[in-house]
Amino acid sequence: MIDNGRRLLAVGSILVLGLLVACGTGSSSGGGTGSNANCNTSQPTQGVTSSQITLGETLPLTTAGPSPQQTVDGSQAYYDMINAAGGVKGRKIKLIARDDQYNPSMALQQMRNLVQQDKIFAVAGGQGTPNFLAQAPFLNTQAVPAIAPYAPSSELGNMKYPHVYMTSVNYITEFQIMTRRVLDNFSPKGFGLVGVQGNVGDDSKQGMKQAIGSSGKPLLYIPEQPGTPDLTPIATQLKSSGADWVFLILTPSDTGGLLKAMQRIGYQPRLAAWAGMSDQTYIDQFGDLSQGMIVAQELALPDASDPDVQKYVQQFTKQTGRAPSGFNNSLGWSQAELTVKALQDAPALTRSCVEYALNQVKDFKTGILPPITFGASERQGVNAVGLVQIEGKTVKQIASFKSV
Amino acid sequence: MRIAASIVVMAFVGLLPFALDSYWVFTLSEVMIYAIATIGLDIVFGRAGQLSLAQASFFGLGAYLAALTTTLPAGLQFLLVVATAMIAGAVVAIPTLRLSGLRLALVTLLFGELFIWALDHLGSLTGGTQGLVVPALAIGDSNSQDPTYGYMLVLFFAVAATLTAVQISRTQFGRRLLAVRDSEVAARSVGIGLVRTKVAAFMLSAIFAGVAGWLYAHVVGFVAPPTFDLFPSVYFLIAVILGGAGRVAGSWLGAAYIVLIPQAFSIIGQSNLFPILGGGVLILVALLLPGGLMDGATRTAGWIRARYAAMRQMSSNRRPA
Amino acid sequence: MPAVLAVGSLGNTLQVILGGLATGGLYAVLLLGVIVVFQVSKNVNFAYGELGVIGAFVGYVLYSTLHWPTPLALALGVAAAVVLAAVTDLTLIRRIPDRQGFDLVVTLGALLLLTAGTDVVFGSADRQYLNLFSDKARIVGGVYINAGDLLSLGLGLVALVGGHLIVNETGLGVSLRASAEDPAIARSMGIDVLSLRTAVWAASGLLAAVASMVIASRLVLDARYMTPVIINVFIAGMLGGLDRYWPPMLAAFGVGLYNSLAGYIFGSDASTPALFILVLAVLIIAPKRFLEERHEARA
Numbered sequence A: 001m002i003d004n005g006r007r008l009l010a011v012g013s014i015l016v017l018g019l020l021v022a023c024g025t026g027s028s029s030g031g032g033t034g035s036n037a038n039c040n041t042s043q044p045t046q047g048v049t050s051s052q053i054t055l056g057e058t059l060p061l062t063t064a065g066p067s068p069q070q071t072v073d074g075s076q077a078y079y080d081m082i083n084a085a086g087g088v089k090g091r092k093i094k095l096i097a098r099d100d101q102y103n104p105s106m107a108l109q110q111m112r113n114l115v116q117q118d119k120i121f122a123v124a125g126g127q128g129t130p131n132f133l134a135q136a137p138f139l140n141t142q143a144v145p146a147i148a149p150y151a152p153s154s155e156l157g158n159m160k161y162p163h164v165y166m167t168s169v170n171y172i173t174e175f176q177i178m179t180r181r182v183l184d185n186f187s188p189k190g191f192g193l194v195g196v197q198g199n200v201g202d203d204s205k206q207g208m209k210q211a212i213g214s215s216g217k218p219l220l221y222i223p224e225q226p227g228t229p230d231l232t233p234i235a236t237q238l239k240s241s242g243a244d245w246v247f248l249i250l251t252p253s254d255t256g257g258l259l260k261a262m263q264r265i266g267y268q269p270r271l272a273a274w275a276g277m278s279d280q281t282y283i284d285q286f287g288d289l290s291q292g293m294i295v296a297q298e299l300a301l302p303d304a305s306d307p308d309v310q311k312y313v314q315q316f317t318k319q320t321g322r323a324p325s326g327f328n329n330s331l332g333w334s335q336a337e338l339t340v341k342a343l344q345d346a347p348a349l350t351r352s353c354v355e356y357a358l359n360q361v362k363d364f365k366t367g368i369l370p371p372i373t374f375g376a377s378e379r380q381g382v383n384a385v386g387l388v389q390i391e392g393k394t395v396k397q398i399a400s401f402k403s404v
Numbered sequence B: 001m002r003i004a005a006s007i008v009v010m011a012f013v014g015l016l017p018f019a020l021d022s023y024w025v026f027t028l029s030e031v032m033i034y035a036i037a038t039i040g041l042d043i044v045f046g047r048a049g050q051l052s053l054a055q056a057s058f059f060g061l062g063a064y065l066a067a068l069t070t071t072l073p074a075g076l077q078f079l080l081v082v083a084t085a086m087i088a089g090a091v092v093a094i095p096t097l098r099l100s101g102l103r104l105a106l107v108t109l110l111f112g113e114l115f116i117w118a119l120d121h122l123g124s125l126t127g128g129t130q131g132l133v134v135p136a137l138a139i140g141d142s143n144s145q146d147p148t149y150g151y152m153l154v155l156f157f158a159v160a161a162t163l164t165a166v167q168i169s170r171t172q173f174g175r176r177l178l179a180v181r182d183s184e185v186a187a188r189s190v191g192i193g194l195v196r197t198k199v200a201a202f203m204l205s206a207i208f209a210g211v212a213g214w215l216y217a218h219v220v221g222f223v224a225p226p227t228f229d230l231f232p233s234v235y236f237l238i239a240v241i242l243g244g245a246g247r248v249a250g251s252w253l254g255a256a257y258i259v260l261i262p263q264a265f266s267i268i269g270q271s272n273l274f275p276i277l278g279g280g281v282l283i284l285v286a287l288l289l290p291g292g293l294m295d296g297a298t299r300t301a302g303w304i305r306a307r308y309a310a311m312r313q314m315s316s317n318r319r320p321a
Numbered sequence C: 001m002p003a004v005l006a007v008g009s010l011g012n013t014l015q016v017i018l019g020g021l022a023t024g025g026l027y028a029v030l031l032l033g034v035i036v037v038f039q040v041s042k043n044v045n046f047a048y049g050e051l052g053v054i055g056a057f058v059g060y061v062l063y064s065t066l067h068w069p070t071p072l073a074l075a076l077g078v079a080a081a082v083v084l085a086a087v088t089d090l091t092l093i094r095r096i097p098d099r100q101g102f103d104l105v106v107t108l109g110a111l112l113l114l115t116a117g118t119d120v121v122f123g124s125a126d127r128q129y130l131n132l133f134s135d136k137a138r139i140v141g142g143v144y145i146n147a148g149d150l151l152s153l154g155l156g157l158v159a160l161v162g163g164h165l166i167v168n169e170t171g172l173g174v175s176l177r178a179s180a181e182d183p184a185i186a187r188s189m190g191i192d193v194l195s196l197r198t199a200v201w202a203a204s205g206l207l208a209a210v211a212s213m214v215i216a217s218r219l220v221l222d223a224r225y226m227t228p229v230i231i232n233v234f235i236a237g238m239l240g241g242l243d244r245y246w247p248p249m250l251a252a253f254g255v256g257l258y259n260s261l262a263g264y265i266f267g268s269d270a271s272t273p274a275l276f277i278l279v280l281a282v283l284i285i286a287p288k289r290f291l292e293e294r295h296e297a298r299a
Helices: A005-023 A067-084 A104-117 A129-142 A171-186 A199-215 A232-241 A252-264 A280-289 A307-320 A327-345 A351-359 B002-019 B022-047 B055-068 B074-096 B101-121 B147-170 B172-182 B184-189 B194-220 B230-243 B248-267 B271-288 B292-316 C002-041 C048-065 C070-091 C102-122 C147-169 C171-181 C183-188 C193-218 C227-240 C246-266 C268-285
Strands: A052-059 A092-099 A122-124 A191-196 A219-224 A245-249 A270-273 A294-297 A384-391 A394-403 C137-140 C143-146
Touching: A052 A067, A052 A104, A052 A129, A052 A327, A067 A092, A067 A307, A067 A327, A092 A104, A092 A327, A104 A129, A104 B022, A122 A327, A171 A191, A171 A199, A171 A245, A171 A270, A171 A294, A171 A384, A191 A199, A191 A232, A199 A219, A199 A245, A219 A232, A219 C268, A232 A252, A232 C002, A232 C246, A252 A280, A252 C193, A294 A394, A307 A327, A327 A351, B002 B022, B002 B147, B022 B055, B022 B147, B022 B172, B022 B194, B022 B230, B022 B248, B055 B074, B055 B101, B055 B194, B055 B230, B074 B101, B074 B194, B074 C268, B101 B230, B101 C227, B101 C268, B147 B172, B147 B194, B147 B248, B172 B184, B172 B194, B184 B194, B230 B248, B230 B271, B230 B292, B230 C102, B248 B271, B248 B292, B271 C102, C002 C048, C002 C143, C002 C147, C002 C171, C002 C193, C002 C227, C002 C246, C048 C070, C048 C102, C048 C193, C048 C227, C070 C193, C143 C147, C147 C171, C147 C193, C147 C246, C171 C183, C171 C193, C183 C193, C227 C246, C227 C268, C246 C268
Parallel strands: A052 A092, A052 A122, A191 A219, A191 A245, A245 A270, A270 A294
Antiparallel strands: A294 A384, A384 A394, C137 C143
16 A cells, blocks of 8 residues: 555545536535416426326335235226326326335435436325435425325425425324323323334324323333344333333334234233224234224225215225225325326416416315315325224224314 | 547547436446445455445445535545545454454444444434435536536546556555455465555445445435445445456446346336346346356457457458368 | 332343243254355355245245145145255255355345245235244243243254254264365265255255244244344354354354343344444454354355
8 A cells, every 4th residue: 555655645636636626615405496386387398298197106016015006006096087087188197106115215216217217297196204205305306296195204294395295194293193092081001102213203202292291191112123033122111111002103014023022921001003004904914913903094994974985985996896905095096186186276287387286275075085285385285183993803983083 | 549449438438428318327327336336345355355245334424424514615525535434444444354254244244234223313413214315516507416417527536436446456555455365374474464455455445435425425415324224235245246356347347237237127117027036137147147247248249359250251261170 | 119110120131031032042943054054065045034934935825825734834834945945056056156255146136036026926915923822821920931932942942952963963964064174075985965965955944944934923924024033143153153063053042132132121223233242342352263264155
């Protein structure tokens, strides 16, 4: 290194010099513009032809179980129905769903594919928080509207990302409402929370703390690393804390594993969990370990008596020849429903006009989500969750949609 | 002749972004970024023979430094990245000096796990599992997230990295690396300082990775932990092994493989097939090209040349064998 | 409250120790397969855990979907893993070019291929596996002595002792070591080195399948549940050295126990730094002789 150090040093200094010349100093923000209240009917556009509107989304199709594909199926069923009836403004809707493997950089890459290769008009739907968060800045710079991505996060749903229209509540809200419900109805002695470590767990903890407030009930928060091979320590920590209510926001597999560990050490607290656990696939497999579990409900149950819900179930069944299979089918359908409404209401098929239409959405009932309302500076369209309980091989409604 | 060829190649590469659409310009930038980090890993693994699974961590260190120092002038950022990467390389190298083979791989892997753990747990600084947005670096009147400008920026460093690595192989230091790989005992007997050589190799490889990561952050505009965890480290290793360890051109081919193979599935409209078939493709390439991609490319070139020569000979004069 | 906590915490600590040893026992079963494969072919098989996953899945489909008798279903699941492991050696390992790192690339490719294949063939939903006695427990002094934990621990001890007897005390073990030391000499002694190697790979498939089934009963069954487990198994193997017997096998129990205790005391998400500190401490403090590998690994 020493004898040739001078040569290396020379190369190095050329590097630095070149850089200083090339880059100047400082940095600039590549961020998009804030307001988009105006509809520009002559805005140049892509992804719209005289016969087709191309939309895109990314989901963890290959690494997160069958659920994301069911979401795509739900959306596709709705678009098929609309297309069969003549489409939107005389154009058929084409949905491209790309796999992001739940990996942020892969997600960003695939979003580039969608916008720059597939030339999509807008983002419709999608599923997963970290993967969507990686795409959000890119969507900002490209000013591509993103309609109803399922990405619960306190980062989204505000004017930091003005082109993103959220219909999923964040986990702060979700866990606050659930905790309040338990406090009001079950006089708990103490709470435990096991959450995926990082922002998801932290948001959930924050929501629970807000609900617990000054009631003085203890809360033990255990952040968990996904894929922990032995869950006995967590189960034992919960048991020794004396918590009689345990809240969970984990992957389905770690949820199942933790419940098994609790069973092995004879610990049977009451359980509450994030919305994903009301999925039928989970209940079919782990229902016996999850009896009585309270689950946050972001989407209406298909068996509800509400006429909007009934209309959805009928349409879905007519379109696909089977009943919707729970959370993900409904989620996909609702994402497509809001997207089609925005396209239909838009004065013209340009991005700014679709956003103009989204800004006008008020109390829009999908029959699946709580009523959706956006505004000129309102990007969080939904603020309410309901509660269901796992009983037998199904879930039962115990509280209707309620906002914070 | 060689110089002329180089100039033609450089002109071609420099003009590429004006011929391709922005998506492919960006993808090529990615290939170059990964090539820089792969060349770095080739120094420590391909030449010095030290099996490291921490390359994505050094890569991530540079990327996160970029994300956290956006207010500093670019030159200062660069110096900071180089200095930090050097220190990080030494921090990994010094406690592992006595280790080799799979044990060394294990400890470097754990360094990587610890890095990810720290990213996840320093949420207020690093954005935690949600990652960080990196504002574009101003370049003249444009910025690093404009595909063409980003490409030029990356190209500059990729050329510099390639020249540096080629230069290293011609130096005494380069020969010492090979000696350490082939036999530590023999290397020591001819007076090569094992400690100095190994630590220097790690530091150099960390600098390459750190600079690549720094470029990645500025060009991509987003950093999150999964880009820098165990799997990317394994992929860097695959790039070196598959490309042909110890050869700079091999590193380029390896980096092109890990970036472009997923794209190839995407081009044929089957991007969802990549996770299913990617492993199979890897097996096939390894078994069919036992000398690596570099060897495969050389042999293909040789085969074409032989064919060409044979054809010329056949047409010019037929002589009995 | 504090007094109760003190008594409770002893019981709880014992509970965690039992769980940790049970997990460590399963690590030992898995590691035995890694060790014998390494000793006979100098390869580390990254797809090893996935072989077990496929065995567990075949068992699952047979008992759960086709309603075959459980013992038969599980036996056929094990058989599937055995066949697959032997096929891996015959079709892939024998063809690996003799260059540094290529065995790593090929078995990694096999891992990716088998994982994706498992998703495609068996579906990617998480499944609940058989309880394998983990629903039966006896309470002793506040500690739940669970039959599932005892099964795991027992399997680990059987692997520890049985592996020792086979590797160190039998003619088979001698052939194994001979072909590991020098394949040419072993061949001249009349040992069919290649067949022996395939047989050892097949045996490792058996160990992987048995351990994977019990681990599925403790966690869940999907295409990826073995990955974090296998990483811990490899860590134990590296700590002890794959060319030895007792140090790595005991390290398997140690890593299981240490991980669980660290998780209990410092919190689940502290297990990464805890493991890092352990490995670094062992490898820095360990005497030089211990670190010298008798056979350089190819990867």
